[in-house]
Amino acid sequence: MTSLEKKIVLITGASSGIGRSCAEVFAEAGANLILLARRNDRLTTLVSELTKKYGILTLADKLDVRYQASIAQFFENLPVEWRDIDILINNAGLSRGLDKLYQGNLRDWEEMIDTNIKGLLYMSRSVIPGMVERKKGMVVNIGSIAGHEVYPNGNVYCATKHAVDALTRGMRMDLVDTPVRVCTVDPGLVETEFSKVRFHGDDARAKIVYQGMTPLSPDDVADAVLFAATRPPHVQIAEIIIMPAMQASATLVHRKGI
Ligand code: NDP
Ligand code: 8X3
Secondary structure, three states: OOOOOOOOEEOOOOOOOOHHHHHHHHHHHOOOOEEEEHHHHHHHHHHHHHHHOOOOOOOOEEOOOOOOHHHHHHHHHHOOOOOOOEEEEEEEOOOOOOOOOOOOOHHHHHHHHHHHHHHHHHHHHHHHHHHHOOOEEEEEEEHHHHHHOOOOOOOOHHHHHHHHHHHHHHHHOOOOOOOOOOEEEEEEHHHEOOOHHOOOHHHHHHHHHOOOOOEEEEEHHHHHHHHHOOOOOOOOOOEEEOOOOOOOOOOOOOOOOO
């Protein structure tokens, strides 16, 4: 097992759900964390919790991964002691809407494409060259079962997660002659703010997504990310698909009493 003690781990979308849980498990493992998201107030609270609990170093910043210029500025201003990033967790992502493609909201499409695809690309382009130069590093992309299957009304979200799958494969090919490893962790239903965001804040509709079944928790997914990150340097966990026991595919979920 590889120790994460004092490793620098950068997590996008650390203000909630899977990203927040990753921050917790990597902090517990002794890593120093760069935590990014748009909701800076949440990051501030998380930083004070994690530093108190685990005595690690943290750097948090407000960053919207959709904007390449903001990302460039963030890295330009990054203190030198934080620059040698060991692990990049490309987690920031979202779904918006669940509509037939021909009725889809164009703004929802732009937001998903800009965040899930372009954000991941911009972050990767900024961080991977340093890893190649230092001859060590790991990228973990948070994909989805929606990157392997398409479900009704999931059209554009599924397309973005298929893109994450393709980009992960591409990265792995392009890095095969380096020690840098690339992994994708692809969950099924995880109860986070994901559905609330998908339904533009409609809590009642979001709850229905997990009705009658036990979804994954974000900690379950963080556990899988931690597993991949703690393998010895010659082991590359390429892909982890993780689903609740009550889910067999994107469209087959067993729900009790429904
Ligand atoms: P949450 O909504 O709980 O968390 C999403 C995180 O992404 C938040 O921290 C949010 O922070 C951040 N984020 C969204 N847009 C941006 C942006 N433009 N710039 C920076 N950060 C952003 O959902 P999850 O934890 O569930 O989602 C995390 C990842 O997991 C996503 O990529 C999602 O597609 C994937 N996933 C989720 C599944 C699920 O069922 N929940 C299943 C499979 C995959 P903020 O709003 O503060 O910027
Ligand atoms: C999130 C899981 O099934 O809602 O990626 O697409 S699903």
